Amino acid sequence: xxxxxRALYGSKQAGRLWxxxxxxxxxxxxxxxxAFDECCYVWRQNGQTCILGVFVDDIILATxxxxxxxxxxxxxxxxxxxDDRGELKWALGMLITRDxxxxxITISCEARIxxxxxxxxxxxxxxxxxxxxxxxxxxxxxxxxxxxxxxKAVRKDAKxxxxxxxxxxxxxxxxxxxxxxxQAVSRVARHIHNPNxxxxxxxxxxxxxxxxxxxxxxxxxxxKDSSVHGLTRSMHVLVDASWEVGCSVSGVVLMVAGGAVxxxxxKQAIQGLSSPDVETYAASxxxxxxxxxxxxxxxxxMPMTEPTTIWCDNTGTVSVANDSGSVSRSRHLAMRARFLQxxxxxxxxxxxxxxxxxxxxxxxxxxxxRARFSKHRAYLLGMVDVEELRTKRxxxxxxxxxxxxxxx
Numbered sequence: 001x002x003x004x005x006r007a008l009y010g011s012k013q014a015g016r017l018w019x020x021x022x023x024x025x026x027x028x029x030x031x032x033x034x035a036f037d038e039c040c041y042v043w044r045q046n047g048q049t050c051i052l053g054v055f056v057d058d059i060i061l062a063t064x065x066x067x068x069x070x071x072x073x074x075x076x077x078x079x080x081x082x083d084d085r086g087e088l089k090w091a092l093g094m095l096i097t098r099d100x101x102x103x104x105i106t107i108s109c110e111a112r113i114x115x116x117x118x119x120x121x122x123x124x125x126x127x128x129x130x131x132x133x134x135x136x137x138x139x140x141x142x143x144x145x146x147x148x149x150x151x152k153a154v155r156k157d158a159k160x161x162x163x164x165x166x167x168x169x170x171x172x173x174x175x176x177x178x179x180x181x182x183q184a185v186s187r188v189a190r191h192i193h194n195p196n197x198x199x200x201x202x203x204x205x206x207x208x209x210x211x212x213x214x215x216x217x218x219x220x221x222x223x224k225d226s227s228v229h230g231l232t233r234s235m236h237v238l239v240d241a242s243w244e245v246g247c248s249v250s251g252v253v254l255m256v257a258g259g260a261v262x263x264x265x266x267k268q269a270i271q272g273l274s275s276p277d278v279e280t281y282a283a284s285x286x287x288x289x290x291x292x293x294x295x296x297x298x299x300x301x302m303p304m305t306e307p308t309t310i311w312c313d314n315t316g317t318v319s320v321a322n323d324s325g326s327v328s329r330s331r332h333l334a335m336r337a338r339f340l341q342x343x344x345x346x347x348x349x350x351x352x353x354x355x356x357x358x359x360x361x362x363x364x365x366x367x368x369x370r371a372r373f374s375k376h377r378a379y380l381l382g383m384v385d386v387e388e389l390r391t392k393r394x395x396x397x398x399x400x401x402x403x404x405x406x407x408x
Contacts, residue, residue, distance in 0.1 A: 108217025251364025
């Protein structure tokens with residue numbers, strides 16, 4: 001047994017020690033480590049701001065001051081061996097395309113999808129097309145209960161190992177870049193421990209859908225008001241929950257600058273007794289995540305002066321969140337209901353009603369038919385004028401409040 005004086009690449013502690021060393025150097029240089037995300041750093045100098053993101057040994061820098069960029073680049077090269085790629089075009093398998101005329105950025109992953117198709121879909125027909133990543137058959141997926149013998153058998157089964165590898169690759173794509181397949185991948189991933197032929201077919205369908213739509217990406221920007229206030233005002237959350245036998249599925253998506261920034265399609269930990277129960281559960285989880293996003297945004301130097309709207313299509317949840325409904329019917333969710341009420345009282349956000357047909361989070365809870373799925377996909381990927389839709393919603397919400405006040 002030997003004691004290492006320096007962490008070797010690939011060892012268990014290498015990543016941790018590298019993060020500590022890089023963080024110490026960045027803080028000494030003048031950066032401030034964000035409390036809401038330890039992988040983000042902010043450097044302010046002479047009224048200018050520089051934002052830095054770190055993923056292991058990949059660093060992305062965003063600044064409007066070229067002098068700050070040159071100063072940081074020179075200092076980093078003196079301290080470490082650096083490969084400077086210049087203007088950001090590729091990052092973690094993502095293609096970043098800038099449209100300076102529209103002041104927008106599009107993130108896509110065409111190259112990664114092509115590589116996945118070449119590896120996993122050799123036996124499938126590349127010419128077969130799908131308009132949606134999944135149909136209602138994905139709701140009926142099942143696998144046999146696992147035993148120790150079954151676990152050993154799965155590890156020795158080459159085909160099942162290949163399916164598990166495919167599902168893992170789909171999870172990365174769905175989590176980082178393609179919000180439109182998050183729901184389908186989430187349901188398939190429940191059976192990753194012992195995938196059968198039906199699960200394999202569902203995973204291949206998702207892959208072929210991605211292959212057909214590999215040129216799609218998420219577009220941010222193009223706002224009429226491109227100021228800091230306009231950017232923070234564009235932030236809003238869409239939330240929905242499926243009403244199923246057993247545990248329901250929460251769908252939450254955070255929209256900023258016209259495109260999805262963070263999203264989740266996840267099975268709830270409890271079994272709701274009614275539709276408002278599962279919607280309240282999902283809305284409270286969305287509010288908790290939103291507090292984190294608002295804090296990180298303010299650390300970047302963008303003050304959140306207005307409450308952020310959480311759009312929900314359940315009137316019961318909206319009523320409870322606005323402290324106008326009774327919590328006694330959902331006492332088992334009383335803490336989550338009170339959390340939503342405090343969320344509004346502190347001015348951090350508010351829960352408002354949205355029609356189900358306009359709630360794009362519906363695509364994160366269950367399989368949809370082609371027309372509704374295409375409509376929600378266009379919204380999530382920033383392919384429509386989100387500002388115009390938001391203004392329309394706010395006007396409808398104001399009219400509803402006015403009508404309710406007149407009735408009182």
